[in-house]
Amino acid sequence: MGLRVVPELYCIDINESKYFYVDVLGFSIKYERPEEQFLFLTLDGVDLMLEGLNTSERHWLTGNMEAPFGRGVNFQWDTINIEKLYQRVQSISPNSIYMELETKTYECNDQLAVQKQFIAQDPNGYLFRFCEDTLPS
Structure with missing residues (x-):
């Protein structure tokens, strides 16, 4: 297994966040510690x-937590079937769509990268940009 980054995000209401990530976005729970209000x-x-x-x-906070959380950052999440995910989010929690599904071309050195993408905002204010690479036309 290679090295990886696993973000840990603080939540105002862990049950509301659990619903959003599991029921709306389709995450699976690897494990949880309910007494610590912790989900993996x-x-x-x-x-x-x-x-x-x-x-x-204990909490590792460098300042006061004020909603919306995550100001100045969005998390890019590569997906396998973005249309299916987008339809799921749109049907269950349409107000969480921060940016509609789009196709965007980015210049990467001397090549073009084409992605389908949308942004969802969780109940705490964190932004997740879901992306799927597509072939340039």
Whole structure:
């Protein structure tokens, strides 16, 4: 197994976040510690941790947490079937769509990369940009 980054995101309401990530986005729970308001999630082989703020457990915070969280960052998540994911999010939680599904071309050195992408905002304000590479036309 190679090295990886696993973001851990703080949540105002762990149950609301659990619903969003599992029921709306389709993440699977690898494991959870309900007494610590902690979830370890996975989607398409990429992992994410969620932790509630309302616990007596230690928190690694560098400042006050004010909603919306995640200002200045979005997490890109490569997906396998973006149309299916987009339809799922749109049908279950349409208000979480921050940016509609689009096809975008990016210049990468001397080549063009074409992606289908959309952005969803979780209940805490974090932005997730779901992407699927497509072939240039």
